[in-house]
Amino acid sequence: MQFSVIIPVYNRPEEIVELLESLTLQSSQSTFEVIIVEDGSSVRCEDVIEPYFPQLDLHYYFQENQGPGPARNYGASKANGEYLVFFDSDCIIPSNYFNAVMDHLDIIKFECFGGPDKAHPFFTPIQKAISYSMTSPITTGGIRGGEKKLDKFYPRSFNLGITKKAFDELEGFAPMRFGEDLDFSMRAEKANLRMGLIPDAYVYHKRRTHFKAFYKQVFNSGIARINLSLKHPGTLKLVHLMPSAFAIGYPLLILLAIFVSAFFWMFCALFPLIIATDAFIRTKKMNVALLSTIASLVQLFGYGYGFLQAFWVRIIMGKGSFHSFAQSFYD
DSSP, X not given: OEEEEEEEESSOHHHHHHHHHHHTTXXXXXXXXXEEEEESOXXXXXXXXXXXXXXXXXXXXXXXXXXXXXHHHHHHHTOOSSEEEEEOTTEEOOTTHHHHHHHHHHHSOOSEEEOOEEOOTTSOHHHHHHHHHHHOHHHHTTTTTOSSOSSOOOOOTXXXXXXXXXXXXXXXXXXXXXXXXXXXXXXXXXXXXXXXXXXXXXXXXXXXSSHHXXXXXXXXXXXXXXXXXXXXXXXXXXXXXXXXXXXXHHHHHHXXXXXXXXXXXXXXXXXXXXXXXXXXXXXXXHHHHHHHXXXXXXXXXXXXXXHHHHIIIIIISOOOOOOSOSSSTTO
């Protein structure tokens, strides 16, 4: 079984080095090629990846900036593997990844699969806190690959595999700036592909390194959810409304505590206390637990306000698709 690993990269050469280094340590006996697509970066990675050409079946391509979906499609057009495996450039791949995938595919021949993400022990406390907030059932309902979830699992592009035949039939990723991976997985489901989660095929996903950039990311994710609901009617679930309810209700609770009764402070403190306790149990780090309360609040407010803005613009006002922070997404 041969895999084609496809990695879009944009102005993040230091991250691609870590990813490639992890791929050199794979224990699998399977063969895989690695295809890097530089999506119009002003800071290119072609020089820093040079040492990995002798170590990996590595291919590098450059295209003018078109976004992550078209970059993945371009990489797929150059691929030779039976399966395409997509990683984000800010991932580190455990040495047993492909063994886990092959063991599972020997039992269930998925045409499309995904895996969870975890925090690496060497991640910064903020990265670990953001990882917690993005994977905890308390904040996301476990929809990103956890064992407990409130919505069905859809493979995400940071860790997604699909047969090349099925990818071609789906005509690849849509040219959406945000939510393109969920759109892809929803189309895969509609095509009745055999699709599911491989729990042991996880990656270490660094995500963002500070809360400002994290807020921008989840704000656009909230916008994308409305866009996806219009493109795929019936996919909007109760769990997707919860961050918006929180983003409205929590400030109101604070106002009640300030202007009505100090008694309400007890309810204001309940959510951070639950998050900090759960994060400490999971990470065994007090600093990560405290930062997880901030990360969770940033996530819920960011996603919630993005969702509400998109609901107003697209549903109430009837305007077209949009996103925010286009020029400063990584700042």
